[in-house]
Amino acid sequence: MTTVKKQATISDVAERAGVSVPTVSRVLNQVVPVSEKRRKRVLAAIEELDYRPSAAARTLASRRSRMLSIVTSNTSRYGYAETIRGIELAARAADYTVTISVVENDDPEVVRRAVTAAFSQSPEGVIVLTFDPAGDATLRSLPTSVPVVALSGARADGVPQVLIDESTAAEELVRGLLEMGHRTVHHITVPAVHGEDGRTTGWRAALQEAGAPVPDIIEATWDPQSGRAVGRELAADPQVTAVLCGNDEIALGLMRGLVDGGRRVPQDISVAGFDDHPLSSLWVPSLTTVRQDFSELGARGVATLLAAMSDEADAGDLHTLRPEVQWRESTAVAANQ
Amino acid sequence: MTTVKKQATISDVAERAGVSVPTVSRVLNQVVPVSEKRRKRVLAAIEELDYRPSAAARTLASRRSRMLSIVTSNTSRYGYAETIRGIELAARAADYTVTISVVENDDPEVVRRAVTAAFSQSPEGVIVLTFDPAGDATLRSLPTSVPVVALSGARADGVPQVLIDESTAAEELVRGLLEMGHRTVHHITVPAVHGEDGRTTGWRAALQEAGAPVPDIIEATWDPQSGRAVGRELAADPQVTAVLCGNDEIALGLMRGLVDGGRRVPQDISVAGFDDHPLSSLWVPSLTTVRQDFSELGARGVATLLAAMSDEADAGDLHTLRPEVQWRESTAVAANQ
DNA sequence: GTGAAAGCGCTAACAC
DNA sequence: GTGTTAGCGCTTTCAC
Numbered sequence: 001m002t003t004v005k006k007q008a009t010i011s012d013v014a015e016r017a018g019v020s021v022p023t024v025s026r027v028l029n030q031v032v033p034v035s036e037k038r039r040k041r042v043l044a045a046i047e048e049l050d051y052r053p054s055a056a057a058r059t060l061a062s063r064r065s066r067m068l069s070i071v072t073s074n075t076s077r078y079g080y081a082e083t084i085r086g087i088e089l090a091a092r093a094a095d096y097t098v099t100i101s102v103v104e105n106d107d108p109e110v111v112r113r114a115v116t117a118a119f120s121q122s123p124e125g126v127i128v129l130t131f132d133p134a135g136d137a138t139l140r141s142l143p144t145s146v147p148v149v150a151l152s153g154a155r156a157d158g159v160p161q162v163l164i165d166e167s168t169a170a171e172e173l174v175r176g177l178l179e180m181g182h183r184t185v186h187h188i189t190v191p192a193v194h195g196e197d198g199r200t201t202g203w204r205a206a207l208q209e210a211g212a213p214v215p216d217i218i219e220a221t222w223d224p225q226s227g228r229a230v231g232r233e234l235a236a237d238p239q240v241t242a243v244l245c246g247n248d249e250i251a252l253g254l255m256r257g258l259v260d261g262g263r264r265v266p267q268d269i270s271v272a273g274f275d276d277h278p279l280s281s282l283w284v285p286s287l288t289t290v291r292q293d294f295s296e297l298g299a300r301g302v303a304t305l306l307a308a309m310s311d312e313a314d315a316g317d318l319h320t321l322r323p324e325v326q327w328r329e330s331t332a333v334a335a336n337q
Numbered sequence: 338m339t340t341v342k343k344q345a346t347i348s349d350v351a352e353r354a355g356v357s358v359p360t361v362s363r364v365l366n367q368v369v370p371v372s373e374k375r376r377k378r379v380l381a382a383i384e385e386l387d388y389r390p391s392a393a394a395r396t397l398a399s400r401r402s403r404m405l406s407i408v409t410s411n412t413s414r415y416g417y418a419e420t421i422r423g424i425e426l427a428a429r430a431a432d433y434t435v436t437i438s439v440v441e442n443d444d445p446e447v448v449r450r451a452v453t454a455a456f457s458q459s460p461e462g463v464i465v466l467t468f469d470p471a472g473d474a475t476l477r478s479l480p481t482s483v484p485v486v487a488l489s490g491a492r493a494d495g496v497p498q499v500l501i502d503e504s505t506a507a508e509e510l511v512r513g514l515l516e517m518g519h520r521t522v523h524h525i526t527v528p529a530v531h532g533e534d535g536r537t538t539g540w541r542a543a544l545q546e547a548g549a550p551v552p553d554i555i556e557a558t559w560d561p562q563s564g565r566a567v568g569r570e571l572a573a574d575p576q577v578t579a580v581l582c583g584n585d586e587i588a589l590g591l592m593r594g595l596v597d598g599g600r601r602v603p604q605d606i607s608v609a610g611f612d613d614h615p616l617s618s619l620w621v622p623s624l625t626t627v628r629q630d631f632s633e634l635g636a637r638g639v640a641t642l643l644a645a646m647s648d649e650a651d652a653g654d655l656h657t658l659r660p661e662v663q664w665r666e667s668t669a670v671a672a673n674q
Numbered sequence: 675g676t677g678a679a680a681g682c683g684c685t686a687a688c689a690c
Numbered sequence: 691g692t693g694t695t696a697g698c699g700c701t702t703t704c705a706c
Contacts, residue, residue, distance in 0.1 A: 006482065007459075007482050009682095009683055009684085010683060010684060011683080011684095019692080019693090020692065020693045020694080021683090021684080021685095021693090022684095022685075022686085022692075022693070022694085023691085023692065023693080024684095025684070025685060025686095026685095026691090026692085028684095029685085032691080032692095033691070034691070034692085035691065035692085038691090038692085050480060052453060052456050052457060053457065053683085053684075054396075054397070054457075054459055054682090054683055054684070055393075055457045055458050055459060056392075056393040056394075056396035056397045056402065056458075056459055056682085056683080056684090057393075057397050057682075057683035057684035057685085057698090058683080058684055058685075059391075059393035059684090059698090060391070060393045060394050060397055060682090060683080060684070060685090060697095060698045060699065060700085061683075061684040061685040061686075061697080061698055062684080062685055062686085062698085063685095063698070065393065074422075075412075075418060075421060075422045075425060076415070076418035076419050076421070076422040077418075078413070081412060081413035081414075081418040082413050084412060084413070085411075085412045085413040088412060088437060088439055089439075092439065092454070097436055097438075097454065097457065097458060098436070098437065099434055099435070099436050100425060100435065100437070101434075102425055102426075102429065116389060117429070117434060119389050120389060120390065120391075120392045120434070121392050121393075121434060122344075122391055122392065122393055143387065145343065145344050223615075224615055224616060224619055225618075225619075227619075228619060249615070249616065252616055252619055253619050255619075255621075256619040256620070256621060259621050278560075278561055278586070279561060279586065279589055279616055281562075282561055282562070282564075282565060282589055282590050282592075282593040283593070283620070284592075284593060284596050284621060346698095346699060346700085347699060347700060348699080348700095356676085356677090357676070357677045357678080358677090358699090358700080358701095359676075359677065359678085359700095359701075359702085360675085360676065360677075361700095362700070362701060362702090363675090363676085365700095366701085369675080369676095370675070371675070371676085372675065372676090375675090375676085390699085390700075391698090391699055391700070393698085393699080393700085394682090394698075394699035394700035394701085395699080395700055395701075396682090396700090397681095397682045397683065397684085397698090397699080397700070397701090398681080398682055398699075398700045398701040398702075399682085399700080399701055399702085400682070400701095675706100676705100676706085677704105677705090677706085678703105678704090678705085678706100679702100679703090679704085679705100680701105680702085680703080680704100681700105681701090681702085681703100682699105682700090682701085682702095683698105684697105684698090685696105685697095685698085686695100686696085686697090686698100687694105687695085687696085687697105688693105688694085688695080688696100689692100689693090689694080689695100690691100690692085690693085690694100
């Protein structure tokens, strides 16, 4: 066992520096001026004692926790993880610490526990990743004692939100596919928020605008392997020549499933995804997709939250990011049928 | 603006329930018995006021924060994200909240700031992801006022650690490749911790044991695109028939680079990775790799930390997980040269 | 079982 | 500028 050295407190520092406790507090918070002489002594004492202020005591006394809570259903999937990274980075730059509260699904009891966990740290603000039903449900049951920002998902009334304009990008993608001679474009979704996500809306709009048939939506899970299963089925269907997937992982799984079923991408079937996962451009064939800047989404979420925390009026209720279509090898002109 | 309802405090609850503040505290912590009648009244008051205890006040009064800090260089890359998910899950089950403190690199000032951030919340324990130089440097400059556990990486003296036995798995992989007729196996590393990682050690050991030549190590970054760049170079080198990569992302990038350079995997060159990334089995060809259970690593880290926090003696200094080699399509018998 | 009193480590308000 | 005094919302003695 290494020896455990007890943490020094502010009064240890004050005593050692020969000043009062509030004076130490003043040099720590550097808002009220302190004479250069004392400042130096205090700084030296802090150094010598390896003093670190207790966040708990500060929070209690100042009623400001310098904490932000993230509520999310998952922390390790690409879009989520990148968003969280963006949040943490922006929060750290603004001198806030982040806690994560995981809400596994939209079961009321699970949601309640996650909300309790998120609020137990007295965060000054909360960011909810409304990418899926779990986040969506959480947003609807959040207390109003603290500013909240929603990230992505369906439009939520009364809550500031940062959105990615998925719909326009999906339209552009589908329109492009139709122009390549595809009769229609099939669509595979990941579990949707209450309502319909922008990808699906944009997909349908583009088909209708072009007078193309609107096929039944195929539902996948978040697991890339479910894309593979769908691919094996679709491989047998000669009607299918182009597929838009709800995310890249599903699209990558789909491509594998199509190969399993003896079809070639893009010669037989074109495939497009959504997200621009770091591996998508490396796939053979590289995947046509929509680049979403998740870390920017997180950063904008923090900026919006900080604004809501300081301003009386909520300056800017809705922010929208424009994603970009990346045409790559997985999509091509339709083969003659 | 929605109306902001002020958070109820414990004395609000006490007053409403007609009991003293400590009594409310007792029902909250359910350690000292409280009469059924009062218990009910208190619970009702809590419900009615939507009361949530202040973690800061609890921490201050009890000197127990119920917080664990994770220090990591990155939160969104696969192995890291999965480990963090495993930690969060296990911590939540033990009723601990997790904060993440990001240390971008091993610059002393950066490390110092991350350590300060990690300790500012008075965590009861700290978990360091020593996957890379940044985590490694952090581990070496951590105060000893609180139990610490290191996850993966090089063996750190005096600190409980959970390791994955990469070395044995790498040996098995390389041995298998040699048995398939490859003259030797090249090796691409990701940025290593101080010293050498187990993958490299195992790779070298297997080559030496078989009397095979030990090629120069090729260094990549964490970016999968760097694997692609390496692949384009190696494609031109007829000596190269088998490559072991430090992780799957690099292996996937490498395969793409080899394809760019006109080589086929596995017919011309066998490729193996490390991690079993969720997309590796979907690749064409599917990637031979070593399955590492990162979320289990995180869970074991929490278990070890909780043990170190409660026990006087550090029960079990070192825990080792056995990863499993997954033979798949990207490796094959060496072609005749 | 239960309440009164003290105090955790800090910041805020006030006097000087 | 600086020290003194309160008090943040809880838990922890300690009587009863």
